[in-house]
Amino acid sequence: MKVKVCGITTQEAADTACKSGVDMLGFVFAESSRRIDPEAAKAIVDQLPARVSAVGVFVNETVETIEHIARTVGLDVVQLHGDESPALCKQLSYPVIKAFTIREKGDVLRLAAYDCDYYLVDSPGMKYRGGSGNTFDWSLLQGENLQREKLILAGGLNQNNVKDACKQVKPAAVDVSSGVETNGKKDTKKIIDFIQTAKSID
Numbered sequence: 001m002k003v004k005v006c007g008i009t010t011q012e013a014a015d016t017a018c019k020s021g022v023d024m025l026g027f028v029f030a031e032s033s034r035r036i037d038p039e040a041a042k043a044i045v046d047q048l049p050a051r052v053s054a055v056g057v058f059v060n061e062t063v064e065t066i067e068h069i070a071r072t073v074g075l076d077v078v079q080l081h082g083d084e085s086p087a088l089c090k091q092l093s094y095p096v097i098k099a100f101t102i103r104e105k106g107d108v109l110r111l112a113a114y115d116c117d118y119y120l121v122d123s124p125g126m127k128y129r130g131g132s133g134n135t136f137d138w139s140l141l142q143g144e145n146l147q148r149e150k151l152i153l154a155g156g157l158n159q160n161n162v163k164d165a166c167k168q169v170k171p172a173a174v175d176v177s178s179g180v181e182t183n184g185k186k187d188t189k190k191i192i193d194f195i196q197t198a199k200s201i202d
């Protein structure tokens, strides 16, 4: 199981995740309590081992802004967490993770319109477009003809529910933010425990 830890704002959280075997680290450049400015993100990205991908999270930005920040920071992948069109995804020169909010069965059909590198399925946002810490009804994905090798499961995952979630959804990767935090800050023990648990899943 591939693991992405999102909402990284400190070198300490990045180091902990890297030492624990994380595959992708997410940096939020959208409205969020976890927002990081590009210069601060670049300082962390510059220290990442080559096997760890740096992912930039954007919400409804232009192609020009996304490309500019991606180049400045040294991102490997961009995650689009808003209402970005299939055409915008195709215009980007970076691999794309397109995020989809899953409220009902019909939402799953939207994935088919997109030709992207990964499809991230998430619960509806609350104050911001993501990072709510809430799960969604995983059974909505059962029986659907999804490209599981491109599927990233997100939304309220934590050390205690990630195994059950993966058993139901069978994604290629899991993404966590709130579930490895205490009082809104990344928690070293939770990061280690989450990555160890997720990595033990076949």
Ligand SMILES: O=C(O)c1ccccc1N[C@@H]1O[C@H](COP(=O)(O)O)[C@@H](O)[C@H]1O
Residues within 6 Å of the ligand: 006, 007, 026, 028, 030, 031, 032, 033, 034, 057, 059, 081, 120, 122, 128, 129, 130, 131, 132, 133, 134, 154, 155, 156, 157, 175, 176, 177, 178, 179
């Ligand atoms: O984390 C945020 O604050 C955020 C803000 C805006 C868009 C996306 C955001 N994060 C993404 O939200 C999901 C789920 O997070 P959580 O585990 O439920 O807290 C994850 O994909 C993050 O990449």
